[in-house]
Amino acid sequence: MANMDKNQIIKQETEITRLDAISGHGDQKPDKKNRKKIILIVTTVVVVVALLVSGMLGVKSLRDSKTQACIQANSAYSKAWAQYGKIKKLADETAKTVTAVEQVANAKTYTTFAAEYGKAKKIRKAQSLNCAITYTQVFNASTSSLDKVTVQLNKTTKALKNSAVNVIKSKNVKDLENTKNAVKAKLDEMNNLLNSSNGNVADNATRDNLQNQINAVTAALNDKKATVESLNKVLEPVQGAIDGVNASVAAKQQADAAAAAAAAAQAAPQARSQSAARTSSGAPRSSTRGGSSYSAPAQNKNSGAVDWDKYLADGKAYNESHRTPNQCRYIYRCGTGWNTDGTPDGDGDVTNSK
Incomplete structure (x- = not known):
């Protein structure tokens, strides 16, 4: 028990000595007031260090x-610029295709596209932000300027795309209308040719x-x-069909003309022969009845005399096929008539028979 008390006394003296060393009082024993001051100083230091560390962490x-x-x-801006580039390329091609308001069905689509395309051509690529921000720049660093440019670029791109799409649609409507009109005109041409041919x-x-x-x-x-x-696809064989009919019409015209020429050439020698025969024989050249005429027969090739039998036979056959009531055409009405001089009776009666 005595040893234990002695050890406790030694331990207490050692602790007092340590506190004296910290407080700088040497062998003076610290009182309660000095202890509180020490604690306050230590606490303040800890808080300041903590704040500094916290501040540095916050800035970071x-x-x-x-x-x-x-x-x-x-x-975001890079994506917006890439999208703008695609739409700008589309707009460039559209501007080459649609060059006048007459090419579209709705004139407003053309004027709107022209205005948006004019704006788009003035756009230039913005400078990218420097993202290597230092601790001294951190409080002033901002992306607001580039964000605004990106928003405006996206807006312009969308308007340009819509206007290009609309003007292309309007041109397609006009193209279809023009094509239908051309097809209708060709259809009229085909129908007219079909009827006339x-x-x-x-x-x-x-x-x-x-x-x-x-x-x-x-x-x-x-x-x-x-x-x-x-x-356009359905029109491809049309011209060939039209040309085929025209060629066939021309072929018939040529054939008809050739046939007429051949008939005329064949009839000419016969007409000349008959005319010469009538002149040489002194036979009656024609007999007229009821407004019609019948030519006299040709001479017999062997004797040179008029072949009256053939003449009468031909005349009878002709009259039988052409007679009208109460009228005798040419030389016969109901029988064979002869004049007293041996020539055919041209008045059509039968009183003078051979």
């Missing part, structure tokens, strides 16, 4: 946050082919889903 966090925001702003072709199969093309074109025009491509 802010710097990291703004760096990330800067990177995102640059990325009836009975005037050498080969009627050409008209059948033309009719088939007319049916195909009519069906294409009535198709509600008709396009410029489908209408």
Whole structure:
């Protein structure tokens, strides 16, 4: 027990000595007031250090946050610029295709596109932000300027895209309208040719082919889903059908002309022979009854005399096929009539019979 008390006394003396060393009082024993002061100083130091550490951590966090925001702003602008580039390329092609308001069905689509395209051509690429932000720049760093440019670029791109799409649609409507009008005109041409060529072709199969093309074109025009491509496709064989009919008409005209020339050439020698025979024989040149005439017969090739038997036989056959009531054409009405001088009786009666 005595040893234990002695050890406690030694331990207490050692602790007092340590506190004296900290307080600088040497061998003076610290009182309660000095102890509180020491605690306050220590606490203040700890708090200041903590604040400094916390502040540094806060600044670092802010710097990291703004760096990330800067990177995102640059990325957003890069995407916006890439999208603008695609739409600008589309607009460039559209501007080459649609060059006048007459090419579109709705004039407003053309004027709107022209205005948006004019704005787009003035746009220049913005400078990217520097995202290497220092601790001294962290409080002033901002992405607001680039964010505004990105928003405006996206807005311009959207307006340009819409105007380009609308003007292209309007041009397609106008193109389809123009194509339909051209097809209708060609259909009218085909129908007119089909009607005018009836009975005037050498080969009627050409008209059948033309009719088939007319049916195909009519069906294409009535198709509600008709396009410029489908209408142009149906027109491809049309001109060939038209040319076929025209060629067939020309072939018939040539054939008819050749036949007429051949008939005229064949009739000319016979007419000259008959005229010469009548002149040499002194036979009656013609007999007129009821406004018609019948030529006298040719001479017999052997004797040179008029072949009256043939003449009478021909005349009888002709009269029988051409007679009218109470009228005798040429030399016969109901029998063989002869004059007293041996020539045929041209008055049609039968009182002077041979």
